[in-house]
Structures are given as C-alpha cells and as structure tokens.
Amino acid sequence: MEPAPKKILIVDDDEAIRRLLCTLLRSEYQLAEAASGEEALKIATVFLPDLVMLDVLLPGIDGCDVCRRIKTTRRELQIVMISAMSSTEQRVRAFEAGADDYVVKPFDPQDLRARIRLHFQLREASATASAIRAEIESHNSDLRKLAERHTEEMIAIQDTAVFTLAKVAESRDQETGGHLVRMRAYSQVLAEELAWNGTYAFQISEPFLQDLYRSSPLHDIGKVGIRDGILLKPGRLNPAEFEILQRHTIIGANILDEAAARVHGGGFLAMAALIARFHHERFDGAGYPAGLVGEEIPLPARIVAVADVYDALTSVRPYKPAYPTYEAKTIIERSAGSQFDPVIVEAFCRRFDDFLEAQESAGDSFFPVTVGAMAFREYDSIEPTLQGVELNPF
Numbered sequence: 001m002e003p004a005p006k007k008i009l010i011v012d013d014d015e016a017i018r019r020l021l022c023t024l025l026r027s028e029y030q031l032a033e034a035a036s037g038e039e040a041l042k043i044a045t046v047f048l049p050d051l052v053m054l055d056v057l058l059p060g061i062d063g064c065d066v067c068r069r070i071k072t073t074r075r076e077l078q079i080v081m082i083s084a085m086s087s088t089e090q091r092v093r094a095f096e097a098g099a100d101d102y103v104v105k106p107f108d109p110q111d112l113r114a115r116i117r118l119h120f121q122l123r124e125a126s127a128t129a130s131a132i133r134a135e136i137e138s139h140n141s142d143l144r145k146l147a148e149r150h151t152e153e154m155i156a157i158q159d160t161a162v163f164t165l166a167k168v169a170e171s172r173d174q175e176t177g178g179h180l181v182r183m184r185a186y187s188q189v190l191a192e193e194l195a196w197n198g199t200y201a202f203q204i205s206e207p208f209l210q211d212l213y214r215s216s217p218l219h220d221i222g223k224v225g226i227r228d229g230i231l232l233k234p235g236r237l238n239p240a241e242f243e244i245l246q247r248h249t250i251i252g253a254n255i256l257d258e259a260a261a262r263v264h265g266g267g268f269l270a271m272a273a274l275i276a277r278f279h280h281e282r283f284d285g286a287g288y289p290a291g292l293v294g295e296e297i298p299l300p301a302r303i304v305a306v307a308d309v310y311d312a313l314t315s316v317r318p319y320k321p322a323y324p325t326y327e328a329k330t331i332i333e334r335s336a337g338s339q340f341d342p343v344i345v346e347a348f349c350r351r352f353d354d355f356l357e358a359q360e361s362a363g364d365s366f367f368p369v370t371v372g373a374m375a376f377r378e379y380d381s382i383e384p385t386l387q388g389v390e391l392n393p394f
Helices: 015-027 036-047 061-075 088-094 109-124 124-149 149-172 178-196 204-217 221-225 241-243 246-259 267-279 297-311 325-336 342-350 352-362
Strands: 006-010 030-034 051-057 078-083 099-103
Touching: 006 015, 006 036, 006 241, 015 030, 015 109, 030 036, 036 051, 036 061, 051 109, 061 078, 061 088, 061 221, 078 109, 088 099, 088 178, 099 109, 109 149, 124 221, 124 246, 124 297, 178 297, 178 342, 178 352, 204 267, 221 246, 221 267, 246 267, 267 297, 297 325, 297 342, 325 342, 325 352
Parallel strands: 006 030, 006 051, 051 078, 078 099
Antiparallel strands: none
16 A cells, blocks of 8 residues: 655745645645645644645744744654745744754755655654654653662763763764763863863853763764765765755754753753754854854854864774874864864863873774764865865865
8 A cells, every 4th residue: 555645734925935835746745735824823733744844924923933833742743944034043043943944945946855855754764763762761760760769870870871872873874982982071171171261161060061971972863863875875975965964963953852851951961952953063153054153052062063073083084094183183273263162172272181181091992983974074174274184175
C-alpha cells in the first residue's frame, strides 16, 4: 500500500502566492490553505499538517505568533517561515518563535522543493531524536531519586549519561573519543579564566561552570538528524549539502529544548540547547543559523566556539595534517573580532599552557583524525594565510 502523501498547510494572505505554492507542490503533497493567522490555527487542528509554510506578515495574528502557538502543542511540526524581509532581526525573531527554516521571497521553486524534502527527512529522523530524549528523561528521573541519597554519586552518573548521549552523535562521523573530553576541558579552562579576569566575570558563577561542564559535550548532538549520505561523505560538501549540514544546530537545539522543558528550570540542558543552536555563529555576524553579532551570541556558545575550532585545527583532516599547536594559536588570535569574541581569545592566550596540558592528557587524541563530511566544517572558512600555509576554503 502506498503511504499517504504528506500534508502541507500554506498560510499567506496573498492569493497569488498561495496559488503558486499549490501549483508547485500539489503533485507530491496533500495541501490546505489559509489566508490569515486565525484561519491557520483553526485549520491546523483539523487538517493536522506535517509541515506549515507560514508568511511572516499576516492580518491579525502575525506569522511569528502563529508559529509560537502551533509549536506549543506540536513541537515536532516543521514550520518554514516565508517573508520578503531578510534582516537578521527578522530571522532571529522567527527562530526564537520556533521556526525551523526561513525562506526569503522571491524564492527559487527548485530550492523550495528541496528544502521541503529536507524537512520531511528531518521528521523521519525524529524517531532517533525521541529515543535520545527518552534516554535523557530516563537518566534525569533516575538521578532525581539518587539525589535523595547520594548527591555526589548523582552528579557523577549525570555526567556519564550526558557524555554517553553525546557519543551517540559523535560516533556517526567516526571522530576519536577524545574530542568530547578535550572540548569539555578547553571550555572549562576558558570559562574559569573569564570568571577570574575580564568583563564577563559577573556572568560566570559556580553553577555556570557546572552547567557548562555538563552541556558542552552536547554541542553537536544534532548530527543524529543528518543523513549518512551527507555526514559521512568522503569529500567536500557542495553548497546545498553544506546548507543541510548546518541544520544540525537547529536539530540539536530542538532536541535539547524539549528535554529542558521537562526539567524544572531547564537545568544544564537549557544551556546545552543554547550552545547547540549558536556555537557556529561568528562574532562578526557571518555565522549561522541566525547571523547573530557580537554579544548577541550567548556567552556559553562563544566559549565553546573557540574550544571547538582549536580542536578542529589541531586535528588531522583528510586534506591536511594537524596544525602545530602554536600555529593553531596564531590562527585563533588573528580571528579575534571576526570569528571569535576578542575577550575570549585573550583568555585563550593567557591560558594556552593549560590548553596544551589538557590536549596532551586526552590520551588517544593528541593528533586525532576525523573523516567524513564533518571533517569539512566551517572551520575551513577561516581564511588567514599563515607562514605560507593557506587554509582550504569550501
């Protein structure tokens, strides 16, 4: 028996846009239309779409409010915002409302079809995400019981559980096990230095350090939602594939947001969700998924970004050896103000000896090897030429 076609709800007050989208999609999907936010909310409860294409500017309830209301009851539903506005502020507002994608009008029909297919592939990955959420919830439940008897034992088990969950994602691109150990150690060194010196000291408390310790290994948990054909591709990704790969930030954040919602106050999972979503943002605004600038990027994500890039630079890639540690340090320094927060880079330089110590103590991983498409991440887009060695761009 042929599976029932996926359902798409098209919400736009412009009838011409609705007709265009219907023409593009009716051969593959079951469609419903709405011309306002109020109408969309009513139809969604009956039609039960698998995906909503939602205009930002609508009469009455605007698109972001509609998105937020739908996500309240159906977090797994994919929502693609459509707008003629392309500003960073508008994109950030859409993502904060829970949008899974943002398409700017006028859009390319082929690109739009590809994006929709991608979102349905992400839905198919939700079974894996649900299993991870269940695992997190199970561990949290067990740990709450243990807390009544042994607080220290509870924390140790929690750390082990989180690290194991992070390895579920890491193991898919065959990165060496030391990556998570090094990432956590580097992030702690930076956060401790910032707590003692600099303008961010007032933001970093002991609970902050504890949450960062537990949450930093989960930065790439969203890789569970990227199909193997892209994640394990033995070569460079083309622009379309790289755009799909970038979605691991949103996938990971959605997984962790949902887990955090089940914990009073969110716990360390709230910080983990911020890191997962924003650790690929750049200080100059050229990062993703929201193009945040400077201190708009949450501090934990800015810290993890430096730790993650340093580890990538000092790791073997299929097309380059590991950069020597002091050359990697120079690259980080020269990227202050563009890729990275200058205050965090200063902390990195002050504590570089501690980075070397943590790197050497990681056992199997002083010069780790990474294979597959995740070896070609945006770290390669840092473009300074150092001592005659130019980093390969995409």
